[in-house]
Amino acid sequence: MNPALVAARAIHFGASMLVFGEWVFVAFVAGVAWRRAFAASTRTAGLDRHAFVFATAALAASALSGIAWVVLEAMQMAGVPIAQAVANGTVFVVLEKTEFGHLFAWRALLWLALAASLVALRVKPSSRARIGVALLGAGAYLATLAAAGHAAAASDGSVRAMHVGADALHLLAAGGWLGALPPLVYCLMHAPSAQAAARVARRFSVLGIVCVAILIASGIVNSLFLVGSFAALFGTAYGQLLVVKLALFAVMLALAATNRLRLTPRLAADNSSLRSLARNARLELAGGIAIVAIVGALGTMVPGAHRSPRWPFDYALDFTLGDLSAAALALLIACAVFALAAVALIITGMRRSALRLSIPGCIALVVLAAVSTSIFAVPAFPTTFATSPVPYTVDTVSQGAASFAKDCSGCHGADARGDGPLAATLPKKPANLAEHALHHPEGNLFWWIAHGIAETPMPAFSPQIGDDGIWKIVQYLVARASAEAATSIGPRVDTASMSRAPDFGYEIAGEGQRTLAGDRTPALIVLYTLPQSDARLSQLASDHRLVHGKVRVIAIPLPGSPPLPDDAALRAQVEPAIPTIYATFVRAADDRTALHAELLVDANGIVRARWLGVPTNGVDRDAQIVAAAQHLPAHSSMPASMHHGH
Amino acid sequence: MKFGHPAVALVGACAWFASAPAAAHAFLDHAIPAVGSTVHESPQSIRLWFTEQLEPAFSHVQVVDASGKEIDKGDSHVDASDASVLAVGVPALAPGKYRVQWRVVSVDTHVTEGDFTFEIKP
Numbered sequence: 001m002n003p004a005l006v007a008a009r010a011i012h013f014g015a016s017m018l019v020f021g022e023w024v025f026v027a028f029v030a031g032v033a034w035r036r037a038f039a040a041s042t043r044t045a046g047l048d049r050h051a052f053v054f055a056t057a058a059l060a061a062s063a064l065s066g067i068a069w070v071v072l073e074a075m076q077m078a079g080v081p082i083a084q085a086v087a088n089g090t091v092f093v094v095l096e097k098t099e100f101g102h103l104f105a106w107r108a109l110l111w112l113a114l115a116a117s118l119v120a121l122r123v124k125p126s127s128r129a130r131i132g133v134a135l136l137g138a139g140a141y142l143a144t145l146a147a148a149g150h151a152a153a154a155s156d157g158s159v160r161a162m163h164v165g166a167d168a169l170h171l172l173a174a175g176g177w178l179g180a181l182p183p184l185v186y187c188l189m190h191a192p193s194a195q196a197a198a199r200v201a202r203r204f205s206v207l208g209i210v211c212v213a214i215l216i217a218s219g220i221v222n223s224l225f226l227v228g229s230f231a232a233l234f235g236t237a238y239g240q241l242l243v244v245k246l247a248l249f250a251v252m253l254a255l256a257a258t259n260r261l262r263l264t265p266r267l268a269a270d271n272s273s274l275r276s277l278a279r280n281a282r283l284e285l286a287g288g289i290a291i292v293a294i295v296g297a298l299g300t301m302v303p304g305a306h307r308s309p310r311w312p313f314d315y316a317l318d319f320t321l322g323d324l325s326a327a328a329l330a331l332l333i334a335c336a337v338f339a340l341a342a343v344a345l346i347i348t349g350m351r352r353s354a355l356r357l358s359i360p361g362c363i364a365l366v367v368l369a370a371v372s373t374s375i376f377a378v379p380a381f382p383t384t385f386a387t388s389p390v391p392y393t394v395d396t397v398s399q400g401a402a403s404f405a406k407d408c409s410g411c412h413g414a415d416a417r418g419d420g421p422l423a424a425t426l427p428k429k430p431a432n433l434a435e436h437a438l439h440h441p442e443g444n445l446f447w448w449i450a451h452g453i454a455e456t457p458m459p460a461f462s463p464q465i466g467d468d469g470i471w472k473i474v475q476y477l478v479a480r481a482s483a484e485a486a487t488s489i490g491p492r493v494d495t496a497s498m499s500r501a502p503d504f505g506y507e508i509a510g511e512g513q514r515t516l517a518g519d520r521t522p523a524l525i526v527l528y529t530l531p532q533s534d535a536r537l538s539q540l541a542s543d544h545r546l547v548h549g550k551v552r553v554i555a556i557p558l559p560g561s562p563p564l565p566d567d568a569a570l571r572a573q574v575e576p577a578i579p580t581i582y583a584t585f586v587r588a589a590d591d592r593t594a595l596h597a598e599l600l601v602d603a604n605g606i607v608r609a610r611w612l613g614v615p616t617n618g619v620d621r622d623a624q625i626v627a628a629a630q631h632l633p634a635h636s637s638m639p640a641s642m643h644h645g646h
Numbered sequence: 647m648k649f650g651h652p653a654v655a656l657v658g659a660c661a662w663f664a665s666a667p668a669a670a671h672a673f674l675d676h677a678i679p680a681v682g683s684t685v686h687e688s689p690q691s692i693r694l695w696f697t698e699q700l701e702p703a704f705s706h707v708q709v710v711d712a713s714g715k716e717i718d719k720g721d722s723h724v725d726a727s728d729a730s731v732l733a734v735g736v737p738a739l740a741p742g743k744y745r746v747q748w749r750v751v752s753v754d755t756h757v758t759e760g761d762f763t764f765e766i767k768p
């Protein structure tokens with residue numbers, strides 16, 4: 001993390017918000033009549049002048065921090081020191097050639113327009129049209145920052161539009177709230193009468209409620225995109241910083257709620273609430289500044305959704321409602337009902353400023369939350385949500401298989417079915433991993449292998465086997481269980497299939513190398529034995545329906561079969577490990593390996609349909625394959641390991 | 647940091663949300679020749695697919711041989727039709743080990759870099 005860049009970003013965000021919030025306050029909170037009365041009755045210079053001075057200062061700060069941001073970004077992009085970035089024109093390359101640079105060039109124009117509109121407004125402060133223009137300009141200046149963030153990089157157009165849109169709303173709502181706090185404090189401190197103060201305070205809290213609602217909704221959308229899961233929220237640096245931000249936000253909300261529910265109603269009667277109100281607004285502002293500093297840092301970090309999370313708790317929540325018992329469901333509903341009552345109690349308590357109501361309400365809410373969450377709790381480990389740093393390929397699977405044969409098969413059996421020669425001597429039966437492996441998160445398999453299972457014969461293998469070595473064993477277990485799952489897959493598309501095909505590279509003469517996963521299209525893996533498969537292979541080579549159906553055909557000889565001759569159309573060169581691993585995917589239910597089999601693999605690498613043996617006379621298998629291919633799910637950027645799991 | 651009870655993990659009783667396709671830093675998704683693979687014929691170009699779109703002005707890839715000498719055609723470029731693909735041409739390569747080194751800037755300005763090897767074995 002580059003502290004100068006974080007600071008430049010934070011100042012730029014904060015300053016852009018202040019400019020916008022100032023005019024939101026002038027336009028929506030302090031109306032023209034209010035401002036006139038205010039100016040006439042106070043000895044200060046009046047809100048119009050305050051707003052102008054404040055907004056001008058913020059605009060200047062945003063210009064300086066914006067320039068610093070562009071220069072720092074140029075240094076980082078080109079990987080050069082500052083002198084070089086400025087002297088040899090890297091900054092101009094950034095402005096001219098990158099999306100970030102284009103955005104900032106446009107924002108510089110917006111900045112000029114905004115500055116002009118501020119001057120115009122200063123000349124005629126009561127013009128609604130001029131306030132509107134300044135508000136619009138400041139809004140555009142702030143909202144365009146959304147395109148400078150992580151949101152802008154989504155490769156999918158509609159995802160990008162949604163994410164940038166949510167981000168822009170988030171910025172506007174934050175600016176409308178935070179940026180309006182300084183003029184609010186100013187008005188409260190200098191208000192001519194308690195009634196006048198009460199009026200702005202009331203109007204401000206309406207603005208606050210609208211902004212908070214937008215902040216929450218757009219914030220949820222943003223974190224779905226950037227964090228994606230509770231695992232990433234609690235288990236990555238990005239997520240944890242976001243938790244801090246949310247905590248600050250909660251404190252600000254509590255302050256705002258006190259202002260709204262407790263202090264504002266009392267204003268007219270009691271002048272001391274005015275000071276508390278102003279103090280709370282200042283505290284809100286301090287919280288807001290801390291949040292903006294965090295935002296400055298978050299934008300430079302790798303979002304949680306892209307990091308392998310380290311889970312900090314002993315339990316995780318598994319919200320699969322299907323697994324809940326009727327009793328648990330009843331308990332959940334009861335909790336929801338009591339929670340509503342508790343919320344009512346808290347609100348009443350705040351209104352009447354009766355702590356004897358709100359404190360028990362809060363306690364009840366926390367207890368109910370704990371009870372209802374514990375229903376969903378399952379044990380978890382630091383690596384439960386980790387994603388494997390080792391890819392799922394034939395290569396890693398065969399290396400994992402070699403380790404398994406050496407270190408595990410004695411207990412778990414050569415085929416990982418829990419029936420090794422030592423199994424009978426053990427006080428506890430080794431698990432049938434060929435069945436279980438797909439039903440546990442991969443991170444749990446990793447943890448059990450690395451650290452063993454307490455009070456069972458399952459030993460710990462870390463550090464004798466390094467982390468990568470253990471992940472390779474996990475990949476082998478996934479392949480082993482996938483092969484086992486494939487035995488129940490037939491010629492009809494299996495929409496619930498969890499059987500994952502390990503990735504591999506193959507070469508077809510003249511076409512260079514391709515990989516199973518890289519093409520992101522469905523593939524028919526034909527595992528053949530010559531000469532039994534001869535007729536079927538020549539049928540496949542001459543039938544263009546599969547090509548038109550966008551199904552690649554990859555022909556692989558099973559172990560023991562010679563490969564196709566060099567000049568055969570379907571001839572593909574593959575590494576010897578591929579037939580060995582894939583032979584395990586073509587076993588029948590009685591464990592016998594077929595001599596010929598065809599696997600239809602979707603664009604995400606999941607085995608969806610399977611044919612054993614060559615087609616019998618009169619069966620048009622290619623028609624079946626083309627029909628099945630129509631029903632395959634499209635490529636998704638979700639890793640295949642997330643298509644199933646807890 | 648460890649906590650004894652799941653309640654600390656509460657963020658409301660909303661469903662476990664699935665990981666959405668998100669943006670951020672450009673990570674290498676896959677490459678041809680595949681990372682760490684062995685191929686029989688020399689490729690004509692090296693292509694790298696990233697998890698997000700790249701800034702052409704600041705994204706480069708080069709190929710070096712076992713002695714560390716750059717052997718690509720020096721035409722490293724971001725694909726005109728798919729901004730998440732980086733490619734470089736290579737002459738007919740002799741059998742041996744090669745290393746591909748890349749440094750890219752994603753459209754949201756983040757820098758990532760890395761390298762991998764492939765081998766040609768007739």
